[in-house]
Amino acid sequence: MLALALGAAGRGASRGALLAGILDAIARRGLYAGSREQLTPVLRDPPSLLPLSFVLSRLLISPRRALDIAARSVAAYSLGPGAVERVAAVDAGAVAGRRSDPAEQRAEDED
Secondary structure: OHHHHHHHHHOOOOHHHHHHHHHHHHHOOHHHOOOOOOOOOOOOOHHHHHHHHHHHHHHHHOHHHHHHHHHHHHHHHOOOHHHHHHHHHOOHHHHOOOOOOHHHHHHHHHO
16 A cells, blocks of 8 residues: 555645545555555554554645655665675675685685
């Protein structure tokens, strides 16, 4: 429900359309008929109701903020350019305790 609400709001859905979608999800009708919530399964994980309620309330207050909400969420857990460069610079063989040059590794293995 959360991802679909963010997507709908990001495409310009009105507050009324968002609310209708939320009610459909709760009642499991329409698009949500026969579906199971995976991202925020509040029946199996009651604390997941907190972030779900927070984001849905923000979307209902201002649907135009959907892209900002999504961008901030991704920024909170994604790697920045500096981290990507550092990871790319790591010699995978050295991390595994092996040489990255196959010839050097063979010579070491023969010793």
